Amino acid sequence: MSAQALPCPNRGDPASAQPLNDQQLLALVRSGDVAAFGELFIRYRRVGGFVARAESDNPSDAADIVGEAFAAVFQAIVEGRGPVESFRSYLLTTIRRMAHRKNQKATRLVLIDSGTVDAFAFSGDDHVLGTHESIILVRAFRELPRRWQDVLWYVDVEGLKPAQAGPLLGLTPNALSALAIRAREGLRQMYLQKHVGQATVQSCTEYLRYLGRYVRNGLRGNAQAKVREHTERCAHCSAVLAELRELQTSMRTTTNK
Numbered sequence: 001m002s003a004q005a006l007p008c009p010n011r012g013d014p015a016s017a018q019p020l021n022d023q024q025l026l027a028l029v030r031s032g033d034v035a036a037f038g039e040l041f042i043r044y045r046r047v048g049g050f051v052a053r054a055e056s057d058n059p060s061d062a063a064d065i066v067g068e069a070f071a072a073v074f075q076a077i078v079e080g081r082g083p084v085e086s087f088r089s090y091l092l093t094t095i096r097r098m099a100h101r102k103n104q105k106a107t108r109l110v111l112i113d114s115g116t117v118d119a120f121a122f123s124g125d126d127h128v129l130g131t132h133e134s135i136i137l138v139r140a141f142r143e144l145p146r147r148w149q150d151v152l153w154y155v156d157v158e159g160l161k162p163a164q165a166g167p168l169l170g171l172t173p174n175a176l177s178a179l180a181i182r183a184r185e186g187l188r189q190m191y192l193q194k195h196v197g198q199a200t201v202q203s204c205t206e207y208l209r210y211l212g213r214y215v216r217n218g219l220r221g222n223a224q225a226k227v228r229e230h231t232e233r234c235a236h237c238s239a240v241l242a243e244l245r246e247l248q249t250s251m252r253t254t255t256n257k
Contacts, residue, residue: 022087029077037074044091045070051092055099065102069095089158089168096153140190148183155180189213192244204230204237211237215244 020028020039028036045066052062052069073091076082083090141149147169154165155176162173162180169176193212207230213219214227231237 023085026077026083026085026087029074030080037077040087041070044088047088048091048095051095052099055096055103057103061099061102065095065098069098072098086160086164086168089154089160089165092158093150093153093168136194137187137191140187140194143190144183144186147179148186151176151179152183152187156184185216185218189216189218192216192247195244195247196240204234207231207234207237208240211241211244215241215248 020036022040022043025036025040029040048066048069049062052065053059056062056065069091073082073087073094141152144152150169151165154160154168155162158165160168162176166173166176169179171179189212191212192215193209196208196211207227210219210223210227211231214224214231217224219227231241
């Protein structure tokens with residue numbers, strides 16, 4: 001679906017200066033007013049294009065992804081499915097998934113532009129250093145379980161409340177809030193782990209891979225004790241641990257949403 005394929009909306013009453021909100025437009029689309037979807041298209045095509053470019057490794061795919069996503073969302077709505085509220089989040093999630101599917105089919109790595117990196121790095125309450133660290137942050141984000149990625153995207157990037165994001169993931173608001181806490185902590189640990197280099201001594205390998213979790217007190221019982229004992233007697237791992245602790249102090253510690 002392209003801009004040319006959609007009719008130009010005309011909301012009719014020139015005396016009314018108050019634009020319809022997304023929920024009202026969706027209700028009109030469900031009632032058969034195709035022009036209302038055209039207005040949604042105009043409203044969100046730019047941000048849709050931004051997300052498509054950010055999530056695609058081939059910028060030339062972005063326009064097709066946006067068109068296909070709008071078409072898929074429109075088809076879902078007219079079939080009685082799709083979003084009733086939160087049109088923007090539903091659309092952008094559709095764009096992300098279509099971009100990822102295209103990337104996977106092409107067996108290429110996803111490249112993220114600096115705009116999306118900064119949007120994630122500095123969204124919500126969990127600010128992390130500066131733009132020079134953003135690529136590392138996104139690499140850490142990509143290695144999280146997909147469920148965690150989704151909840152962080154909805155809550156910290158899109159800014160949805162748990163009551164809004166919960167239905168999109170099939171969770172109650174309380175369950176989503178709990179998942180978001182775990183996901184944010186997982187991101188912090190993975191982000192720190194991305195700063196751990198390769199082991200110079202083979203015997204250090206099994207300890208270095210746990211340092212991101214260790215510095216966040218994310219290990220349990222014997223595992224925590226074993227890493228502590230190793231770092232106390234290994235100069236290399238002790239130095240790496242000191243760097244991670246310094247990095248952690250640079251991360252703003254705030255209360256989770």
